[in-house]
Amino acid sequence: MIHQETRETVCRLHAELVRYNLVAWTAGNVSERVPGEDLFVIKPSGVSYDELTPEAMVVCDLQGELVEGDYAPSSDTAAHAYVYRHMPEVNGVVHTHSTYASAWAARGEAIPCVLTAMADEFGGEIPVGPFALIGGDDIGKGIVETLTGHRSPALLMQNHGVFTIGGSAKAAVKAAVMCEDVARTVHVARQLGTPIPIEQHHIDHLYDRYQNVYGQRSHL
Numbered sequence: 001m002i003h004q005e006t007r008e009t010v011c012r013l014h015a016e017l018v019r020y021n022l023v024a025w026t027a028g029n030v031s032e033r034v035p036g037e038d039l040f041v042i043k044p045s046g047v048s049y050d051e052l053t054p055e056a057m058v059v060c061d062l063q064g065e066l067v068e069g070d071y072a073p074s075s076d077t078a079a080h081a082y083v084y085r086h087m088p089e090v091n092g093v094v095h096t097h098s099t100y101a102s103a104w105a106a107r108g109e110a111i112p113c114v115l116t117a118m119a120d121e122f123g124g125e126i127p128v129g130p131f132a133l134i135g136g137d138d139i140g141k142g143i144v145e146t147l148t149g150h151r152s153p154a155l156l157m158q159n160h161g162v163f164t165i166g167g168s169a170k171a172a173v174k175a176a177v178m179c180e181d182v183a184r185t186v187h188v189a190r191q192l193g194t195p196i197p198i199e200q201h202h203i204d205h206l207y208d209r210y211q212n213v214y215g216q217r218s219h220l
């Protein structure tokens with residue numbers, strides 16, 4: 001079986017989605033680009049998280065066509081493929097319908113930068129992408145258009161859920177975990193009042209320190 005190492009990584013990271021309570025049933029998926037090749041590994045469609053093994057993962061080309069695997073690729077494969085085709089610096093993509101972040105998506109509302117952890121990880125708000133139907137390139141296009149030139153490695157696709165990108169699948173999973181975490185905290189903050197925005201120059205300083213000085217390139 002080819003690309004065993006990437007298969008193992010992607011399989012292991014799906015368990016993280018379960019561990020952090022980001023997914024229900026078979027929703028959610030992780031993919032990672034195969035180093036040096038125009039291929040990526042992604043979760044098979046409709047297989048339960050308990051049954052995922054490295055061998056069950058599927059390998060697709062950057063058009064989203066199946067190259068190797070016993071199962072059909074995830075129904076979100078076209079979106080992942082579009083991102084890999086248009087964002088060469090991205091090596092990992094994650095999609096979830098995690099509860100709090102998806103609640104912001106349901107309102108089509110960006111999560112404002114009101115926590116220093118958000119400034120660190122996302123460099124500002126977590127933006128909203130357009131409403132888009134699954135199947136063609138619309139979701140992928142919405143992700144690329146919204147995140148290009150944006151610091152945030154995460155976005156909320158309106159009425160849908162979270163997509164994150166990273167320099168590795170692990171970085172994209174981290175962004176998905178952090179996205180849900182701040183979505184929940186800011187939601188709770190809203191219940192009793194108005195969260196206080198962080199001034200832009202403070203956001204810039206925090207982001208720069210965390211991404212460069214602190215030495216934790218979280219999404220690249």
Ligand SMILES: [Zn+2]
Pocket residue numbers: 095096097160161
């Ligand atoms: Zn979805």
